[in-house]
Amino acid sequence: MPKFSYLVLSLGITPSVYYYFQTRAQFLGDENIQCVDTRKRDLNLLNVNKNTIAIINRYAGIGALWWLYRQRHQLAKVAYFIDDDMPNAYRASELSWWYGIKTTLKFQISWWMISRMGGELWCSTNALANRFPDLETQIIPPVCLPIVNSNVEESPVYFYHGTWAHRHEIAWLVPIVREIQKRFPSHVFEIIGNRKVKKMFADIPRVRVISGMSWETYLQYSGKVHYQVGLAPCFNTPFNQARSYTKLFDITRVGAVGVYSNPGPYQDAIADGHRGILVENNTQDWIEAISKLLNTSVVEREKLLENALTWCNLNLEDSSL
Known part of the structure; x- marks a missing residue:
């Protein structure tokens, strides 16, 4: 051939x-x-x-x-x-x-x-x-082997890096973040957004809203930080049902462990409790899942991260065009 x-x-x-x-x-x-x-x-x-x-x-x-x-x-x-x-x-x-x-x-x-x-x-x-x-x-499934910058010290940060196309999920996260910030007074929540997003989170302490950036710039940015937990909410809509699990790569790249919506595109990629946490789109369940990971020891989070990286590596096999 x-x-x-x-x-x-x-x-x-x-x-x-x-x-x-x-x-x-x-x-x-x-x-x-x-x-x-x-x-x-x-x-x-x-x-x-x-x-x-x-x-x-x-x-x-x-x-x-x-x-x-x-x-x-x-x-x-x-x-x-x-x-x-x-x-x-x-x-x-x-x-x-x-x-x-x-x-x-x-x-x-x-x-x-x-x-x-x-x-x-x-x-x-x-x-x-x-x-x-x-x-x-x-x-053609997505593939990636995220390179985690292990030389960077872990920061007490959890984050959501999504676009305005996920504005409903962003709005839904507001009460969740408000409660997490009450429970964890030393943690920072980071989100990508515009002035509308800034307004949504304006009354919540220690929320860092960063501006949108090109993909090349985002790759450079994410390669220089080391966070604890990444969020991947995804409502079960007809449009979202056709999406893939690329947020897993984004979260893993910054050394974090993810909380992912269930059902959603992450069901096939996330073995609950082994590579991240699958959670129904219920506010209280998300609060508890995020709290659990933020309370988890560094060693235990690193085990979950290693499992995610192993899956990413296996996913590369037989994935040529």
């Missing part, structure tokens, strides 16, 4: 590019995966041939789609990769109406052109692929 090379086109280097493609190149030593930011590269200077599989990651811009259309006969295959339910984003109540509409339009434009090239649809999860019963899809 021919050895394929993979050309991944996207608007910027995003979490989806990183967790589904760059990580395979980085941790599996696959030099045949090239990720291209279509905002910065002249695509006409790229070399492709009959062994090249070109992949549009979510959306790469109209110019990249037209370039791909012109090159289609020179390629082995064309694929379109999505890591959430982009076609139905406009229906997702958790997304802002404009973001949801834009996301769906990007999918429609991209898939309209790629399907006319005879392209394939690649999905991040089985749940997402099942939403396309008339298509034969390929599943």
Whole structure:
């Protein structure tokens, strides 16, 4: 069989590019995966041939789609990769109406052109692929082996690093954080957010709201800190049911142990009590789970972290494209 090379086109280097493609190149030593930011590269200077599989990651811009259309006969295959339910984003109540509409339009434009090239649809999860019963899809799960900065001293911090797309979960965390801050007077809660998030947590002591940042900047930031507990709330909505477990990687990277929503995308990745804690979306249960981990000794938390890292390593096996 021919050895394929993979050309991944996207608007910027995003979490989806990183967790589904760059990580395979980085941790599996696959030099045949090239990720291209279509905002910065002249695509006409790229070399492709009959062994090249070109992949549009979510959306790469109209110019990249037209370039791909012109090159289609020179390629082995064309694929379109999505890591959430982009076609139905406009229906997702958790997304802002404009973001949801834009996301769906990007999918429609991209898939309209790629399907006319005879392209394939690649999905991040089985749940997402099942939403396309008339298509034969390929599943590309996320992989990563987070590098924990063990030289950094552990800080008494628990955190939630999510985007405004999870604004309902952010609002839901407010009373939970308020109670945890009462129980743990020396701990800091860190969250990424805008002025609206700052307003939500304004009356709670020791809450640190940091501004959103590019993915490259976030990777640098998370590689320089060492926290105790990471939160991954995820409401059981139709849109969220198609998500994957990438928050596990984000939490593990900073040396923390996670509290994860159950049900949700983490059920298959988290063995409760071994790699983190699965919790129903009940306020009191979350308060108790966070309290339990914050009260756990450093040694016990490190065991849970080691279990998570071991799972991440095993997850890399047989995960080549």
